[in-house]
Structure formats: structure tokens, C-alpha cells
Amino acid sequence: MSNQTQSVQTKPICKISDAVFAKLRTVSILSTLNDEELRCLEGAQEIHLEKDGVLARQGEVAHYFWILLDGELSVMQAVAEGKEMKLAPIPSGTAFGEVPLLSNTPNLVSVRAKESADLLQFDEEAFWKLMTSCPGVRKSILGNMAMRIQKLQSIAVQQEKMASLGTLAAGLMHELNNPGAAARRAASQLRENLMRLHELSAKFSKTEMSHEQKQCMFDLQEHALAAKQPLRLNSLEQSDAEEALAEWMEEANIENAWKMAPTLVSIGIDAKELECAREEFAGPIFSDALSWLAALVSSMQLVGTIEESIGRVSDLVLAVKSYAYEGKGQRQTVDINNSIHATLVILGHKFREKEIVVEKELAPDLPIFQALCSGLNQIWTNVLDNAIDAASQHGHIKIRTWVEKTLHDGRPEICISISDNGSGIPTECQAHIFDPFYTTKPMGVGTGIGLGIVHRIVEQNGGVIHFASEPGSTEFVVRLPIDNVPPKEQSS
Structure with a gap:
């Protein structure tokens, strides 16, 4: 006997006793067979399995077909990290073991006694004799196999759906991180810009401004607000434009020139367009005027980023939906x-x-x-x-x-x-x-x-x-x- 049944006590039987015959009548797949057809089961071994005794091990070659007469068996399946998952138990009156024998596959699960159990065991030779010489038994076994495979497939499909759903949800959260983080970052920067605009507006309100200065500021504001979206420049063009404007602003003693230049370049402003401001605003107020303009442009772009980020969240949901459903x-x-x-x-x-x-x-x-x-x-x-x-x-x-x-x-x-x-x-x-x-x-x-x-x-x-x-x-x-x-x- 293989080591998969080391804790099993066996007793060969040549003829089914009246007691065993009565128990076979309780086996669901055999309930429609007549007495003569049930006699085909003679030649099996009668098995007694103590509590926790191992009947079959997952992954081992299958050798037997069983009918559980008394007791209950536990069914275990190995999962990750050497752990086992308990599946539905096998109650008395169940025939099992035909799937790996007929499909020539190893045992898919491990089976052990939940309590002491009595079974009929058919080795491969006896099993195939049943399948070839007992049509009634063969029909019952194949019908049971078909039902069991269908149930296993249903369970497998459901498990796959649940696993896919979990992975899909985790993936969606991962992908939502980019626009979510971008929106939060843009909102924080927008708050800083609004505070900066407030400070500069308060400073301008205490400064006497000429009509020309107001008109220059108005024209620059119109330019900034007219830009619906940043210019799309190639890397070299953008770098050259930013460097040229930053150098011009530094010569004019503008604070944070290199920080503001990319923002102004993004709406098409160059040194030529800032000449009016340089002529109208003298001294430090020129730096304040450009800082105010850059904060306004940056704020408009940050609003666009927030809109884009929120729109991207919707796009992500639709993208995942298009992945999951055709x-x-x-x-x-x-x-x-x-x-x-x-x-x-x-x-x-x-x-x-x-x-x-x-x-x-x-x-x-x-x-x-x-x-x-x-x-x-x-x-x-x-x-x-x-x-x-x-x-x-x-x-x-x-x-x-x-x-x-x-x-x-x-x-x-x-x-x-x-x-x-x-x-x-x-x-x-x-x-x-x-x-x-x-x-x-x-x-x-x-x-x-x-x-x-x-x-x-x-x-x-x-x-x-x-x-x-x-x-x-x-x-x-x-x-x-x-x-x-x-x-x-x-x-x-």
C-alpha cells in the first residue's frame, strides 16, 4: 500500500455483507441501481480510517476510488506559503476519487478523516473493471464526475472573478494616485499663489499708479487670461526661450527671474512684450509687477491642472471599465x-x-x-x-x-x-x-x-x-x- 494510506486499516471483502449493502443504498449516485447492479461492487476493500488519518495527499498519483460508508472526511488544498485551505467536507454516502483516475491527473486535494470513517476502496484494476463490466455503475460514476467537474469549474470561475475584481480595484487605486496627487499638489500651490496675489494687490493699492501703468498691467493681464492652455514647444525651443527671458529679467534686477521665466514663456511672453512694463514701472515695483503677472498665469494653469486631474479620474474609471467589459x-x-x-x-x-x-x-x-x-x-x-x-x-x-x-x-x-x-x-x-x-x-x-x-x-x-x-x-x-x-x- 502506498504511503498515502499508511494510517488506513484494510480488510479485503469478496462478498458484500447485508450491513454494507444497506449502507450502499444510502449512496446518492447508487440509489437508482438494482440489487444485481450493486453486486458489481463486490471485490472492493473495506477500509477503516482513524481520526486525522490521511487518505490521499495533494499532488500524489491517484490510485483509488472510494465510497464513504460512515464518518466524515476533511478536504484540504495547499495555498501560498505552505498553508492549507479547508474546502467543503465529504459526508457519508459520498463516492469520490474518480476524477483523477479518469483524467490521469494527480490528486487535486488532500483528504483526511475528520472523525473515524469506514470506506470501500477500489484500486485501479477494480475501478476499471467496474467501468467496463458494470454499465449501471459506470453511468452513475460518470454522471457524478460530470456534476463534480461542473461544480469545480463554477467555483474556479467564481474565485477567478473575485481575484480579478480585487486586482482590478487595487490597480485602479494605483492608477488614480497620479491625478489625485497632482490635483492636491496644484490646489496647495494655488493657495500659495492666491496669498501672493493678495499681498501684491494690497501693496499696489497703497501705490499711486498712472494711467499708463494701469493700462500696461491690464494688457498683460488680458494676455495671461487669453491663453487657454500653455504653448506646446519642443524641448530645445522651450529651453532657449526660458533662458533668454530669464537673462533679460536678471539684467532688469527681477527677483526669482529663473523661477518665473518658464511660467511666462508658457503663455508666449518674451522680453519684447515686457518692455512696456519695464518703461512704466521703475525700481522694485517692476519686480512686483512681474511677480504678480507670474502668479496670475501660474494660478490659471493650476486651475487647468486640477480640471485635468479630475477629468483624468473619470477617464481612468472609464478605461478600467473598457478593460473589464468589451x-x-x-x-x-x-x-x-x-x-x-x-x-x-x-x-x-x-x-x-x-x-x-x-x-x-x-x-x-x-x-x-x-x-x-x-x-x-x-x-x-x-x-x-x-x-x-x-x-x-x-x-x-x-x-x-x-x-x-x-x-x-x-x-x-x-x-x-x-x-x-x-x-x-x-x-x-x-x-x-x-x-x-x-x-x-x-x-x-x-x-x-x-x-x-x-x-x-x-x-x-x-x-x-x-x-x-x-x-x-x-x-x-x-x-x-x-x-x-x-x-x-x-x-x-
Whole structure:
């Protein structure tokens, strides 16, 4: 006898006794059999199992089929970290063990006696004799097996749904962290700006201002308020403009010139447009005037960031919904460059924390994209977030957009490339990188949901995404068809 039944006392029986025969009548799967059909069960071994005695161990090769006549058995399944999970017990009058024998698989669970138990045991030879020479018994066993497999599948599906729901919820919380943190940070900075504006307004109210000075301030304010969103400059253009304006402001003895220059450049203000203020405001009041203007511009942009962050929360929920359910979003027009810029704003603090250099080459004539589902900006969020995690301190990330005629029928595509100089994706992981819930990050850092969502959104918009990775260089390229049409329209 195998070591899986070391605590089992066995007694061969050639003929079923009246007492055992009466107990077999209580076995549910045998209840429809007549006396002659039940006699097919002769030749089994009668087994007595003491309390806590082991009948079968998970993972071992299956050798027996059992019918529990008296007592109750515990069913245990091994889970993580060497622990066991208790499943539904086996009551008396149950036949079991046929599934691993018929499917030629190891035992899926461990079975031990919850209390002392009496069973009939059929070895493989006796079991297959039953299956070949006893049609009534065979029908009962196969019917029981089908019912048990169906129940196991139902349990497995339910467990998978619950696991997926838990992972999906955890992933959503992870992804909501970026816009949530951005909104909170922007609100805090906005409060500081409002206090600064209040201080400067109080200072101006005590200063006698000429009509020309008031008109100059009004014109600059109009310029600031007319800018609906920051300019989209390539990295080199933006750097040159900021440096030129900061140097001009320093020559004019402006406090915090290098801090204010990026804000003013973002709405298209250069030294030429500030000449009126320099002429009208003498001495320290000129610095106060520009500080007031920068605070106003920054406040407007922070309001935009808060709006974008709150909108991104809604987009994230819709993106997860589109991942979990195969649905169709409403068609909408999307400016890809604006979408990418908004994502850079949302993730700005992560770039600053690692002092990552971001290089942008955004095509100025990029056509508007007709999106078929919402959440398009989630593509950039997840790919850039991964790039930031992969990049080292003082790393480099490059973003490019362009139009290219790459489709087989000559139709143009909008192309978006995001690359980093990080450690790269391990070769053994690359085939699974878009699989749902697959992640190469440590536990608690990544959920594996991000790139699964990315792949789904790209496909729903008629596009493709591919990547190339090696140590020191990883690039993701997204290609989206310009004249995008829904699948039904394409087939009609």
C-alpha cells in the first residue's frame, strides 16, 4: 500500500455483507441501481480510517476510488506559503476519487478523516473493471464526475472573478494616485499663489499708479487670461526661450527671474512684450509687477491642472471599465500633442523627483485624431509611468509624434514614440508584457493592469502598439489610423 494510506486499516471483502449493502443504498449516485447492479461492487476493500488519518495527499498519483460508508472526511488544498485551505467536507454516502483516475491527473486535494470513517476502496484494476463490466455503475460514476467537474469549474470561475475584481480595484487605486496627487499638489500651490496675489494687490493699492501703468498691467493681464492652455514647444525651443527671458529679467534686477521665466514663456511672453512694463514701472515695483503677472498665469494653469486631474479620474474609471467589459465609447476628437502634454503635467512631480530629462519632439502639424473610445490619455500615463520607474536618477526620456504612411493601403497613421534609457525589459518577460495583471515590478509597486489597459485602448481605436527593449534602451511605439472608423463601418 502506498504511503498515502499508511494510517488506513484494510480488510479485503469478496462478498458484500447485508450491513454494507444497506449502507450502499444510502449512496446518492447508487440509489437508482438494482440489487444485481450493486453486486458489481463486490471485490472492493473495506477500509477503516482513524481520526486525522490521511487518505490521499495533494499532488500524489491517484490510485483509488472510494465510497464513504460512515464518518466524515476533511478536504484540504495547499495555498501560498505552505498553508492549507479547508474546502467543503465529504459526508457519508459520498463516492469520490474518480476524477483523477479518469483524467490521469494527480490528486487535486488532500483528504483526511475528520472523525473515524469506514470506506470501500477500489484500486485501479477494480475501478476499471467496474467501468467496463458494470454499465449501471459506470453511468452513475460518470454522471457524478460530470456534476463534480461542473461544480469545480463554477467555483474556479467564481474565485477567478473575485481575484480579478480585487486586482482590478487595487490597480485602479494605483492608477488614480497620479491625478489625485497632482490635483492636491496644484490646489496647495494655488493657495500659495492666491496669498501672493493678495499681498501684491494690497501693496499696489497703497501705490499711486498712472494711467499708463494701469493700462500696461491690464494688457498683460488680458494676455495671461487669453491663453487657454500653455504653448506646446519642443524641448530645445522651450529651453532657449526660458533662458533668454530669464537673462533679460536678471539684467532688469527681477527677483526669482529663473523661477518665473518658464511660467511666462508658457503663455508666449518674451522680453519684447515686457518692455512696456519695464518703461512704466521703475525700481522694485517692476519686480512686483512681474511677480504678480507670474502668479496670475501660474494660478490659471493650476486651475487647468486640477480640471485635468479630475477629468483624468473619470477617464481612468472609464478605461478600467473598457478593460473589464468589451464596450464601445463615444467618438471624440483628441489632440494627441495636448493629451501628451497634459500627461506630462500630471506626472511632472515624478520627473522632478528623479531629475529626469524629458526631450519632446511633437509634430506641430499633427492632425486631430478621431478616438473611438475614451481613456486615450491613459496610454501615455501608463507607458510614461513605467518609463519613469525604469529610468535611473538623472535619466532621459524622449517623446516623439509624427505622421507616417505605414498602413498596407497607404493610409496615414499618427505615430507616438516614448523611449527611455532605463534598465530595459528582461527578455523572458517581453512575451507577457501586455498580459492582464502581469508585472515585473516588486509586490505592492506594480499591479500589471496598466499595459493591459494600454493594449486594449490602442486596439479599440484601430491602432497597434509594439516595443523594442534591451538594457539601456526601451521604446514603445503607438500607431493610430488618422481616418479611424469603427469596426462595423470598416466591414460594411
